[in-house]
Amino acid sequence: MTQPTSTERLVARLLGPAAPEVSCETCFAELDRYVELELAGADADAALPGLAAHLQGCPACHEEHESLLALLREQGLE
Numbered sequence: 001m002t003q004p005t006s007t008e009r010l011v012a013r014l015l016g017p018a019a020p021e022v023s024c025e026t027c028f029a030e031l032d033r034y035v036e037l038e039l040a041g042a043d044a045d046a047a048l049p050g051l052a053a054h055l056q057g058c059p060a061c062h063e064e065h066e067s068l069l070a071l072l073r074e075q076g077l078e
């Protein structure tokens, strides 16, 4: 078992134990991928940490996520 280096410890402390903060910009940029992973049944939360938390706390991105999800689901049914 390897010990974390001092740099790794510093980064971990700076980022904190919780998921990293995601900005609306990042959220919009990654939302396509997030929804695709969701629909594929993959672990979207693990692939894009912090995004689910942002979607829950941000009404604008939440709405965008809902409409994108609905859109892709419709397309998938064709």
Ligand SMILES: [Zn+2]
Pocket (backbone or CB within 6 Å): 023, 024, 025, 027, 054, 058, 060, 061, 062
């Ligand atoms: Zn947002």
